[in-house]
Amino acid sequence: MSVPPAAVPSSEPVATPNSAPTQADLLDFVRRTAADTELVASLPLDPEGRTWVRLEGPGGSEAWLIGWPPGTGTGWHDHAESVGAFVTAAGELREHSLAVRLPADGWKTLELTDDVDRSRRLPAGKGRCFGRHHVHEVLNESTDLHAISVHAYYPPLPQIRRFSRSGPILRLEQVERPEDWQ
Incomplete structure (x- = not known):
């Protein structure tokens, strides 16, 4: 992955300082931020790997502007105890998800x-x-177009669990902590 550029401040927070942002607050934030064409256009794009800029999210949430080269993806993962939202700002993304709640540990x-x-x-x-x-x-x-998206999580990501999948078998492969991606 590419080295992220310096952090960029975002729009004003939705949640009040004394309240945690809800999923709706996060979705509103990522929608408004994705509509900021100047911010979206400022993200450096790399043909070899994803690029990102950390943003100030609402109510102390963690937020990111992410660039996706053609043919790239995240692999199967979750965001632990955080709730989140994301919106495609440019291009198109596909999300595959599982309609099941996994055990937290063990x-x-x-x-x-x-x-x-x-x-x-x-x-x-x-x-x-x-x-x-x-x-x-x-x-x-896409085989030829970058995509750009905006993501927000609350509380800030304590960890990301990475999985592999072969047919119906889902296997926990790795647990990442914030120091692994910041």
Whole structure:
């Protein structure tokens, strides 16, 4: 991955200083930020890997502006105890997700049932919010166009669990902490 440029301040927070932002607050924030064409255009894009800029999110949330080269993705992961939202600002992303709540700890391999897979196309201006332990992968399936998106999480990400998937088998591969991506 590319080295992120300096942090960029964002729009004013939605949540009050004494309240935690809700999923709706985070979704509103990422929508407003994705509509900031000057900010979106300022993100340096790298043909070899994702680029990102950390933003000031509402109510102490963690937020990111992310550039996705053609053919890149996150792999299967979750955001632990954080809730979140993201919106595609430019291009198009695809999200594959699992409609199942995974145990927080104490497992390495799970067999998924046939009815848990979900997929959604997210063109520019479209996004979603999600709850704790939401397992998904996000992809730029384009062969020639970058995509850019805005993401926000609350509380700030304590960890990201990375998974591999082979058919119905989901395997916990790695747990990342903030020092691994900041």
